[in-house]
Amino acid sequence: MLSAQIxxxxxxxxxxxxxxxxxxxxxxxxxxxxxGSSILSQMTKLTSKPPQCGTCxxxxxxxxxxxxxxxxxxxxxxxxTSSWRCGSMGTTDFSDDxxxxxxxxxxxxxxxxxxxxxxxxxxxxxxxVGKYRHAWVVGRVSEAEAVARAAEIFVKVFVNxxxxxxxxxxxxxxxxxxxxxxxxxxxxxxxxxxxxxxWDFQSIDETLLSPVIEALESVANISVESQxxxxxxxxxxSHWDDExxxxxxxxxxxxxxxxxxxxxxxxxxxxGGRSKILQIVVYIPSARECPLLLQLPNGEIxxxxxxxxxxxxxxxxxxxxxxxxxxxxxxxxxxxxxxxxLQKVFEVVMGQFRQxxxxxxxxxxxxxxxxxxxxASERGFTEWELDVxxxxxxxxxxxxxxxTLGSLSRLVQSLPRMIIMDEIGKQVxxxxxxxxxxxSNASLGLYDSSAVSSRQARYLAEDAFFHPSIMSVSYxxxxxxxxxxxxxxxxx
Amino acid sequence: MRFKMYGSFRCRMVLLLLFLLLDCNFSNCLADTSSEATxxxxxxxxxxxxxxxxxxxxxxxxxxxxxxxxxxxxIPDERIILMLADDMACNARNxxxxxxxxxxxxxxxxxxxxxxxxxxxxxxxxxNFFRVLTGRHENAVxxxxxxxxxxxxxxxxxxTGHGGDEFxxxxxxxxxxxxxxxxxxxxxxxKRRFKELLIMVDTCQAATLFSQLQSPGVLAIGSSMKGENxxxxxxxxxxxxxxxxxxxFYTLGFFERLNMYNNDSLISxxxxxxxxxxxxTAYYRTDLYQRHLEEVPVTNFFGSVMEMIHTDSxxxxxxxxxxxxxxxxxxxxxxxxxxxxxxxxxxxxxxISELNIEDQHGALKRIWSTIQKEMxxxxxxxxxxxxxxxxxxxxxxxxxxxxx
Numbered sequence: 001m002l003s004a005q006i007x008x009x010x011x012x013x014x015x016x017x018x019x020x021x022x023x024x025x026x027x028x029x030x031x032x033x034x035x036g037s038s039i040l041s042q043m044t045k046l047t048s049k050p051p052q053c054g055t056c057x058x059x060x061x062x063x064x065x066x067x068x069x070x071x072x073x074x075x076x077x078x079x080x081t082s083s084w085r086c087g088s089m090g091t092t093d094f095s096d097d098x099x100x101x102x103x104x105x106x107x108x109x110x111x112x113x114x115x116x117x118x119x120x121x122x123x124x125x126x127x128x129v130g131k132y133r134h135a136w137v138v139g140r141v142s143e144a145e146a147v148a149r150a151a152e153i154f155v156k157v158f159v160n161x162x163x164x165x166x167x168x169x170x171x172x173x174x175x176x177x178x179x180x181x182x183x184x185x186x187x188x189x190x191x192x193x194x195x196x197x198x199w200d201f202q203s204i205d206e207t208l209l210s211p212v213i214e215a216l217e218s219v220a221n222i223s224v225e226s227q228x229x230x231x232x233x234x235x236x237x238s239h240w241d242d243e244x245x246x247x248x249x250x251x252x253x254x255x256x257x258x259x260x261x262x263x264x265x266x267x268x269x270x271x272g273g274r275s276k277i278l279q280i281v282v283y284i285p286s287a288r289e290c291p292l293l294l295q296l297p298n299g300e301i302x303x304x305x306x307x308x309x310x311x312x313x314x315x316x317x318x319x320x321x322x323x324x325x326x327x328x329x330x331x332x333x334x335x336x337x338x339x340x341x342l343q344k345v346f347e348v349v350m351g352q353f354r355q356x357x358x359x360x361x362x363x364x365x366x367x368x369x370x371x372x373x374x375x376a377s378e379r380g381f382t383e384w385e386l387d388v389x390x391x392x393x394x395x396x397x398x399x400x401x402x403x404t405l406g407s408l409s410r411l412v413q414s415l416p417r418m419i420i421m422d423e424i425g426k427q428v429x430x431x432x433x434x435x436x437x438x439x440s441n442a443s444l445g446l447y448d449s450s451a452v453s454s455r456q457a458r459y460l461a462e463d464a465f466f467h468p469s470i471m472s473v474s475y476x477x478x479x480x481x482x483x484x485x486x487x488x489x490x491x492x
Numbered sequence: 493m494r495f496k497m498y499g500s501f502r503c504r505m506v507l508l509l510l511f512l513l514l515d516c517n518f519s520n521c522l523a524d525t526s527s528e529a530t531x532x533x534x535x536x537x538x539x540x541x542x543x544x545x546x547x548x549x550x551x552x553x554x555x556x557x558x559x560x561x562x563x564x565x566x567i568p569d570e571r572i573i574l575m576l577a578d579d580m581a582c583n584a585r586n587x588x589x590x591x592x593x594x595x596x597x598x599x600x601x602x603x604x605x606x607x608x609x610x611x612x613x614x615x616x617x618x619x620n621f622f623r624v625l626t627g628r629h630e631n632a633v634x635x636x637x638x639x640x641x642x643x644x645x646x647x648x649x650x651x652t653g654h655g656g657d658e659f660x661x662x663x664x665x666x667x668x669x670x671x672x673x674x675x676x677x678x679x680x681x682x683k684r685r686f687k688e689l690l691i692m693v694d695t696c697q698a699a700t701l702f703s704q705l706q707s708p709g710v711l712a713i714g715s716s717m718k719g720e721n722x723x724x725x726x727x728x729x730x731x732x733x734x735x736x737x738x739x740x741f742y743t744l745g746f747f748e749r750l751n752m753y754n755n756d757s758l759i760s761x762x763x764x765x766x767x768x769x770x771x772x773t774a775y776y777r778t779d780l781y782q783r784h785l786e787e788v789p790v791t792n793f794f795g796s797v798m799e800m801i802h803t804d805s806x807x808x809x810x811x812x813x814x815x816x817x818x819x820x821x822x823x824x825x826x827x828x829x830x831x832x833x834x835x836x837x838x839x840x841x842x843x844i845s846e847l848n849i850e851d852q853h854g855a856l857k858r859i860w861s862t863i864q865k866e867m868x869x870x871x872x873x874x875x876x877x878x879x880x881x882x883x884x885x886x887x888x889x890x891x892x893x894x895x896x
Contacts, residue, residue: 254800260796266568273629273631302802302803309798309800310531312798344806361803466628
């Protein structure tokens, strides 16, 4: 039963890495084993001790292949041989990132995190992390630098997801207790007297949002709603700036921007009691405040004009083109946001969505040994990012499940007269089964299925804890009982 | 009785066994991830008026005044749970129908346009109150009636009515006991339903209500101590009853001069209460609260200042060729006659589709391009359509015949 599966480690996942060195012809001393061990030592230096929950287990297995003009040499102690085809990088054009990414995906594939280091002629060293599970470093790079870069990419990017401590805090886990998120998109016309905007949300939903929702299936069950609201002014102030020729609001005004009195956002019908609702607001300012731009503390104007509040959602301010107002006509100007503008807005929305999940919205990782550019995926999240999210969410869900069941057990023990329904017992059992399944999947390295089972475990645990029947007796105290029954005895 | 106990006993044993094993399994998991400092992400307010009947007008006025204050300072309706008997505004004895005042100058109508009462009338019970606090609702209860707080929430819990030593009277028929309240707060803390909780009680012997609390992160203030009464402020001779209590009156006086941007601290609020004006001692307990009151702005509980993070950059999912795909797909979604329009520009489409086919990756795009090619092969759109229609008629006839 469960006792057989007691482990003494925090939840760590097995990860497999491989490094491929191409074109290092002039260095005969580079043997795969030596490289492997130096990468391993670098990686161990970079991992935080003790290892965080949701990261890879510390006995890293690294396979190294050295591809030179003399042929391919691989590390010997492998169960599965690398799928690398020797000499296949000869004709690749490294200026086309997407093409390289596709080519590498075709040749490498699978669940192994790979870094390909190509010794080229260019002085400048470029590091790019692709959309799948591989990265490549091109340029005139020395052996030591190559090892350092590879180790850094493995640990900081693939394992930790590009964040420093590698742990996503609870405020960036916007998944509800029932494993659902409702994305509520709101278009806010702050003053319909000036202009009224509408949007073609249906097309965006089908083309841009559905791949993202599909990508996040293992992490959360997402549904989308949208509405257009009118007469929704903001509650903070802005001032005119001559230099920028626009109205400016600063980051100090951000906490007061959302006008909860007038913005009736939480009107979702579909959201259940325990789902999480994330509000994405596209705010169109009135003519009196158009164009409205956000100024950052360093004086620059924000490129996105958007900001998020963790666990709540995000706001983007969209200014109508040229702030034209047709002052002659009595009727407000009715327009639809053009497709290009809408797409630009949705790119910012994607950035915000990623931020809400704890990832960065930009495409660059700056590390100790250099900058790497991260390729963007049309699903909003690259494969390795989805792996990171699955691992972190599994960890969080199992932790939450454990604390919930622990609280429930303490509650049960502290109220001896409470009647526990069989249903609750069943839910607890199913929850434990799901949690065990999640742990076993995790130990096999199946990130997706472990995330799904951990979500199930958390949902059942919460259902058991929040079962309405526990309510009726938990505040029925002994003193009350004594007082009532002793009075009865005395009066009868 | 015996059967029930037996059944529950067995169930409990099974549960206990499972929990013991579970504890061993997961305690190691807990050890690593337990020490995360959560940040304050949202604010909630639970405002409860526990009295009914006309002569308790002032309790409802208290609660509505506080409701107005927290709304003005930024907490939205969706994060306020308002529990009122709500029998004042339309009471037959109310000389000013649909209006509730908290001052005899009648300057402010508390029962204005935007009052959203979540639990009204006989729904204000001790059981419902605990259900709100602990979150144990039936599945059908709507979101607006639930306290959907999380571990980053600051909750303001305000209660007013008639109270006594270690209890609070609910609607003249039930009692809320202090140890039950402490127990509910303990469960909330265990389930991480709040980061910090401020309990404000305006009743007689208010301080006794939170005397049993033991959960960390809780701050409590009551209008009077054990053995003292809390008094109303003044009688409105026009309406005929007292319209506000002293403690709440001075609290409101403090907040009226504030707006969202102020950062007055809690200690200034707590020290603004003058015992001689209140005719009771406003007692507060800070032993369970870690932060210093000088550092905590009142808007941490009474307002809603959200933590905001700027979005650095957009995430450019779409490249140029993708935007073409979007346009083509959208034009194909239109109705049948448009197919003709699509076919009228075959040369343009050919060029675009060739570019796309070379650079594309992804099965969906390949399928789309094959569909496009098939469509181009069909010469006569009208004939295609009419063939389709002709096919539908016999199918319809067959299905109708089957259903008869």
